Amino acid sequence: MKILGYVSDSDGLLDFIKDDIEEHTDNLIKALNDPSEEVREACALVVGMFSENVVPEFLEMHEKVMPVLLNMIKS
Amino acid sequence: MEVSTLSDVHGLNTAKAIFAMSEFIKNMEDTEIKPYLDEVVKILVVYITGEGQMKDCRYTALEALSNIVVAAQELILPYREDLINTLYEIVKNVDKNIQQIRGQALLGAGTLLQVGGKDDRMQTALEEFTKFALECLKEVDTDVVLRQTAISFFSEICKV
Numbered sequence: 001m002k003i004l005g006y007v008s009d010s011d012g013l014l015d016f017i018k019d020d021i022e023e024h025t026d027n028l029i030k031a032l033n034d035p036s037e038e039v040r041e042a043c044a045l046v047v048g049m050f051s052e053n054v055v056p057e058f059l060e061m062h063e064k065v066m067p068v069l070l071n072m073i074k075s
Numbered sequence: 076m077e078v079s080t081l082s083d084v085h086g087l088n089t090a091k092a093i094f095a096m097s098e099f100i101k102n103m104e105d106t107e108i109k110p111y112l113d114e115v116v117k118i119l120v121v122y123i124t125g126e127g128q129m130k131d132c133r134y135t136a137l138e139a140l141s142n143i144v145v146a147a148q149e150l151i152l153p154y155r156e157d158l159i160n161t162l163y164e165i166v167k168n169v170d171k172n173i174q175q176i177r178g179q180a181l182l183g184a185g186t187l188l189q190v191g192g193k194d195d196r197m198q199t200a201l202e203e204f205t206k207f208a209l210e211c212l213k214e215v216d217t218d219v220v221l222r223q224t225a226i227s228f229f230s231e232i233c234k235v
Binding site for chain 1 (some may be wrong): 088089091092093094095096098099102103107111114115118121203222
């Protein structure tokens with residue numbers, strides 16, 4: 001997951017992420033609910049990276065992403 | 076709403092989750108933020124005001140608040156007075172151990188004041204914020220970031 005975050009920062013590879021953003025978002029959300037705190041921490045970082053680089057496609061996934069982030073913060 | 080950080084690791088992870096949400100929201104349109112705004116503000120206020128919370132969580136929550144105010148623009152107006160009062164309570168606490176947090180609260184206040192424009196009900200708070208910002212500028216030993224924060228605050232309130 002973390003690698004994907006760094007890849008999103010690359011102009012050359014960004015389109016590959018944007019093309020499959022729905023699948024990547026679903027995987028990210030699954031990982032945000034991972035029992036391991038380390039995995040959740042890494043995914044939080046990826047959310048930040050995607051939010052900056054994969055726009056507007058990732059932001060359009062807000063109905064999926066926001067509830068999960070809010071849950072993470074409340075738990 | 077009760078939230079708590081159970082351990083240092085948990086606290087750091089919570090801070091990262093708040094940071095992730097902050098980054099996500101700051102690039103959203105105000106119409107996209109609208110469904111979440113109420114819950115987001117409530118959660119952030121809990122972390123901002125929780126003196127038992129880790130500094131990282133409080134600081135990140137304050138940073139998130141500034142981002143949300145900028146993104147939400149006029150949608151934040153119903154919350155503005157309460158948020159200003161919350162930030163005022165932080166800034167007037169002269170505990171030097173929380174200078175960074177006070178600075179971030181100052182930045183948030185500047186952003187809120189700029190979005191809503193002048194309001195006589197907030198005059199006392201504005202004076203307290205301005206006083207603290209001037210202290211930050213005058214103190215030679217103050218962290219450079221705090222001085223930059225003070226300059227940003229004045230830049231925001233100039234637009235009011």
